[in-house]
Amino acid sequence: MxxxxxxxxxxxxxxxxxxxxxxxxxxxxxxxxxQMDQAIANGATADEAEAMAIEQxxxxxxxxxxxxxxxxxxxxxxxxRSNHPxxxxxxxxx
Numbered sequence: 476m477x478x479x480x481x482x483x484x485x486x487x488x489x490x491x492x493x494x495x496x497x498x499x500x501x502x503x504x505x506x507x508x509x510q511m512d513q514a515i516a517n518g519a520t521a522d523e524a525e526a527m528a529i530e531q532x533x534x535x536x537x538x539x540x541x542x543x544x545x546x547x548x549x550x551x552x553x554x555x556r557s558n559h560p561x562x563x564x565x566x567x568x569x
Contacts, residue, residue, distance in 0.1 A: 490504075499538070500535070500538070503535050504535070506531075511528055
């Protein structure tokens with residue numbers, strides 16, 4: 476199935492390559508996989524393992540969106556400073 480996805484998307488990048496620029500996300504995915512392995516080793520039921528995975532993936536989704544928003548804000552600020560170099564930053568108006 477993964478081969479089918481590669482053909483459909485036209486990409487042959489591995490997950491390692493795709494997450495090379497996102498080390499925090501990659502680390503979190505590894506942690507989630509480790510937690511799943513640990514839960515299974517400790518005798519968790521499929522329902523328990525699924526609930527844990529869903530919770531962790533939802534948290535990861537929030538972290539990814541926060542990172543994206545922060546990057547967008549940084550880019551917008553950089554662009555604004557480039558377009559308006561005379562503007563004053565972080566100074567309270569009188």
